[in-house]
Amino acid sequence: xxxxxxxxxxxxxxxxxxxxxxxxxxxxxxxxxxxxxxxxxxxxxxxxxxxxxxxxxxxxxxxxxxxxxxxxxxxxxxxxxxxxxxxxxxxxxxxxxxxxxxxxxxxxxxxxxxxxxxxxxxxxxxxxxxxxxxxxxxxxxxxxxxxxxxxxxxxxxxxxxxxxxxxxxxxxxxxxxxxxxxxxxxxxxxxxxxxxxxxxxxxxxxxxxxxxxxxxxxxxxxxxxxxxxxxxxxxxxxxxxxxxxxxxxxxxxxxxxxxxxxxxxxxxxxxxxxxxxxxxxxxxxxxxxxxxxxxxxxxxxxxxxxxxxxxxxxxxxxxxxxxxxxxxxxxxxxxxxxxxxxxxxxxxxxxxxxxxxxxxxxxxxxxxxxxxxxxxxxxxxxxxxxxxxxxxxxxxxxxxxxxxxxxxxxxxxxxxxxxxxxxxxxxxxxxxxxxxxxxxxxxxxxxxxxx
Amino acid sequence: xxxxxxxxxxxxxxxxxxxxxxxxxxxxxxxxxxxxxxxxxxxxxxxxxxxxxxxxxxxxxxxxxxxxxxxxxxxxxxxxxxxxxxxxxxxxxxxxxxxxxxxxxxxxxxxxxxxxxxxxxxxxxxxxxxxxxxxxxxxxxxxxxxxxxxxxxxxxxxxxxxxxxxxxxxxxxxxxxxxxxxxxxxxxxxxxxxxxxxxxxxxxxxxxxxxxxxxxxxxxxxxxxxxxxxxxxxxxxxxxxxxxxxxxxxxxxxxxxxxxxxxxxxxxxxxxxxxxxxxxxxxxxxxxxxxxxxxxxxxxxxxxxxxxxxxxxxxxxxxxx
Numbered sequence: 001x002x003x004x005x006x007x008x009x010x011x012x013x014x015x016x017x018x019x020x021x022x023x024x025x026x027x028x029x030x031x032x033x034x035x036x037x038x039x040x041x042x043x044x045x046x047x048x049x050x051x052x053x054x055x056x057x058x059x060x061x062x063x064x065x066x067x068x069x070x071x072x073x074x075x076x077x078x079x080x081x082x083x084x085x086x087x088x089x090x091x092x093x094x095x096x097x098x099x100x101x102x103x104x105x106x107x108x109x110x111x112x113x114x115x116x117x118x119x120x121x122x123x124x125x126x127x128x129x130x131x132x133x134x135x136x137x138x139x140x141x142x143x144x145x146x147x148x149x150x151x152x153x154x155x156x157x158x159x160x161x162x163x164x165x166x167x168x169x170x171x172x173x174x175x176x177x178x179x180x181x182x183x184x185x186x187x188x189x190x191x192x193x194x195x196x197x198x199x200x201x202x203x204x205x206x207x208x209x210x211x212x213x214x215x216x217x218x219x220x221x222x223x224x225x226x227x228x229x230x231x232x233x234x235x236x237x238x239x240x241x242x243x244x245x246x247x248x249x250x251x252x253x254x255x256x257x258x259x260x261x262x263x264x265x266x267x268x269x270x271x272x273x274x275x276x277x278x279x280x281x282x283x284x285x286x287x288x289x290x291x292x293x294x295x296x297x298x299x300x301x302x303x304x305x306x307x308x309x310x311x312x313x314x315x316x317x318x319x320x321x322x323x324x325x326x327x328x329x330x331x332x333x334x335x336x337x338x339x340x341x342x343x344x345x346x347x348x349x350x351x352x353x354x355x356x357x358x359x360x361x362x363x364x365x366x367x368x369x370x371x372x373x374x375x376x377x378x379x380x381x382x383x384x385x386x387x388x389x390x391x392x393x394x395x396x397x398x399x400x401x402x403x404x405x406x407x408x409x410x411x412x413x414x415x416x417x418x419x420x421x422x423x424x425x426x427x428x429x430x431x432x433x434x435x436x437x438x439x440x441x442x443x444x445x446x447x448x449x450x451x
Numbered sequence: 452x453x454x455x456x457x458x459x460x461x462x463x464x465x466x467x468x469x470x471x472x473x474x475x476x477x478x479x480x481x482x483x484x485x486x487x488x489x490x491x492x493x494x495x496x497x498x499x500x501x502x503x504x505x506x507x508x509x510x511x512x513x514x515x516x517x518x519x520x521x522x523x524x525x526x527x528x529x530x531x532x533x534x535x536x537x538x539x540x541x542x543x544x545x546x547x548x549x550x551x552x553x554x555x556x557x558x559x560x561x562x563x564x565x566x567x568x569x570x571x572x573x574x575x576x577x578x579x580x581x582x583x584x585x586x587x588x589x590x591x592x593x594x595x596x597x598x599x600x601x602x603x604x605x606x607x608x609x610x611x612x613x614x615x616x617x618x619x620x621x622x623x624x625x626x627x628x629x630x631x632x633x634x635x636x637x638x639x640x641x642x643x644x645x646x647x648x649x650x651x652x653x654x655x656x657x658x659x660x661x662x663x664x665x666x667x668x669x670x671x672x673x674x675x676x677x678x679x680x681x682x683x684x685x686x687x688x689x690x691x692x693x694x695x696x697x698x699x700x701x702x703x704x705x706x707x708x709x710x711x712x713x714x715x716x717x718x719x720x721x722x723x724x725x726x727x728x729x730x731x732x733x734x735x736x737x738x739x740x741x742x743x744x745x746x747x748x749x750x751x752x753x754x755x756x757x758x759x760x761x762x763x764x765x766x767x768x769x770x771x772x
Contacts, residue, residue, distance in 0.1 A: 069623065070623060071623050072620060072621050072622055072623035072626060073620045073626065074620035077620070079618070079620035079621065081542065081544055081608060081614070081616070081617045081618060082539075082542075084605035084606075084609055084618065085605065085609060108738070111742070112738055112741050112742045112745065113741065113745045114742070114745040144602055144603045144604060145601070145602070145603020145604075145605070145618065145626035145627070146601070146602055146603045146625070146626065147602075147603075149600070149601075149602040149603070150602065152600055152602050153582045153602070156583065156600055157583040157584050157585070157600040158583070158584060159581045159582045159583050159584040159585075161579060161724070162579065162580050162581055162606070163724070164580065164581075164582040164604060164606050165582035166727060167582075168582055204739070204742055208734070208735055208738045208739055208742075211734055211738050212730060212731060212734045212735065215730050215734065216727055216731070219723065219726070220723070222723075223723035223724075224606070224609070226722075227576060227580045227606070227609060227610035227716055227719070227720060228609050228610060228612075229612075229716070229719050230708055230710065230711055231609070231612075239720075240722050242723070243722075243726070377708075378535070378539065379535040379536060379538045379539060
């Protein structure tokens with residue numbers, strides 16, 4: 001795409017071609033192909049080496065996914081009765097969900113605390129949240145014995161005392177909330193301002209709902225392991241604090257995932273970012289890093305409180321204890337030190353490195369809890385190679401969907417508000433001063449400023 | 452307060468209080484823990500009597516219409532089988548709801564055989580962890596499972612402290628949990644003992660009301676204190692189980708987890724479950740309050756309407772940039 005732009009192609013970021021002169025709107029195909037012809041689009045896609053890597057992953061992985069659904073879980077996993085949850089949940093659900101806490105974090109920052117200076121990165125955080133959850137559910141669908149029964153806890157049979165019941169309801173509700181939150185960008189893209197205005201009006205309600213649902217299900221994922229006190233190693237287990245350990249580590253996890261994604265975006269699709277995003281990214285990154293640091297130091301404190309509360313100091317001297325301390329050293333203390341140094345010295349590159357390390361640390365913690373330190377009294381389980389390949393394939397699909405949306409919807413760039421000059425249809429009453437303001441904006445004003 | 456007047460609200464409250472008082476319970480309300488149905492059945496497993504003949508495995512296989520095993524039930528070489536790097540003995544799975552394992556106790560002596568199956572907990576972890584309520588603890592004492600609503604999340608297998616439920620992973624379109632159901636449908640419901648108990652030639656398994664089994668067990672310990680460890684495994688462990696064990700050697704030597712404690716598994720989860728309604732009730736006001744506090748500062752006397760406020764705040768942002 002970069003080379004196409006150098007040849008003078010301008011990627012779609014407005015409702016109509018040739019902003020002022022010609023009111024001819026982009027049609028859907030134009031929007032989907034970013035204003036390129038099908039031939040041009042295909043050519044640039046083939047030229048991108050990353051697409052070839054994805055192609056190889058899909059060539060191997062997609063048949064494996066079909067194989068799993070046609071012949072059962074036993075052909076792609078070790079069918080373990082001792083490790084009923086493998087990589088699909090250990091990574092796909094338990095690691096993807098904390099990395100998706102970004103949606104409610106930035107939603108809270110901007111909508112609740114009114115920190116509109118974080119707005120350039122808000123939509124990326126919301127999208128990151130939505131896609132993380134969506135793919136956590138997709139991982140879940142691959143893992144469930146009878147995925148077609150996924151709606152059962154909603155409609156057929158209820159087990160309201162079970163933590164998983166809460167997770168199911170909250171993830172389902174929160175997915176809807178996140179779809180609503182990010183739909184603003186979609187409404188701009190398809191050019192339906194009414195939908196956008198409606199969402200803006202209920203934004204605070206949506207955000208508060210998001211905080212509640214996130215608090216509870218991030219915590220609930222941790223609380224799921226309180227059903228297995230004899231199985232999870234005591235250092236990773238805390239009957240009282242498991243839920244808050246998971247919730248608290250999701251905060252730096254989600255914030256650092258946004259830093260990580262924005263870093264990749266800046267490196268690989270700068271053409272798609274507008275000036276507002278690029279100019280504010282470093283400042284926002286420092287802001288997110290400060291938030292992540294506070295999350296990390298709190299997490300470190302409550303992890304140690306967890307050890308003290310159950311008097312588990314003795315375990316620290318064992319091999320498991322070394323592994324536990326290594327997890328905290330690499331995943332928490334190292335990024336904390338890097339953040340502190342980098343924020344003090346205004347070194348955004350180091351902040352980004354620390355964010356990647358934090359993401360790794362959160363994933364490691366979830367894998368430790370769900371797989372590595374699970375059944376510590378029994379035996380270690382090495383996942384089946386097909387299980388690993390399917391996990392990688394679904395992650396690749398996640399990347400493709402992520403990229404597809406970032407290329408098209410106004411997430412990294414503001415949709416140019418040319419349509420605002422089109423008279424508002426008579427069927428729609430002009431409700432307030434906000435609309436009056438909207439009807440005569442300066443050329444090039446962004447939609448986001450219109451309510 | 453337009454929908455309901457204060458007077459109506461007060462009247463309703465008083466009526467509610469009066470109703471509660473009139474229908475009030477005579478006794479104090481029961482505590483939150485459940486110790487099993489009083490007439491629930493149980494089985495006493497006396498490891499000192501078991502000779503490892505595996506006839507219980509065979510009877511179970513027949514009663515539950517399970518597939519024929521790889522090795523016949525009179526093949527005793529299964530006791531030497533080890534799995535996962537030689538660390539694990541046999542465990543129940545989709546093809547066998549009960550297995551017998553052989554242990555060589557420390558300091559020599561006769562081998563001890565231990566029958567493994569679902570222990571039919573009073574407060575089962577599988578039941579409390581299930582989000583579609585597929586499990587039921589019946590009045591007869593069995594923990595049964597409804598395969599028609601099971602989604603296949605396998606949380607019950609995570610939760611079971613005894614590692615009992617197996618999953619039919621090999622089925623692509625109807626995988627279900629497979630575990631001992633105390634022969635509930637075919638026998639227990641009609642007051643008959645499960646197939647394994649009936650066939651046991653050594654009377655190592657005794658079937659009866661759980662409360663009677665506890666008495667018999669303690670009587671046996673009392674009569675022959677040299678023969679038994681003075682402990683009935685399952686009487687109190689994890690809230691009590693329907694199947695209970697007597698042993699001549701320390702329980703941890705014959706594969707029992709003696710670190711479980713006496714609280715049922717759900718007791719560990721209650722801390723979290725208690726926070727849920729609090730978060731649901733407190734967070735809306737808390738965060739809406741934060742929002743209002745943050746807005747007051749930015750708004751410079753604007754009203755609290757979000758739409759107007761938001762664009763006003765935004766306008767300022769744009770002016771700055």
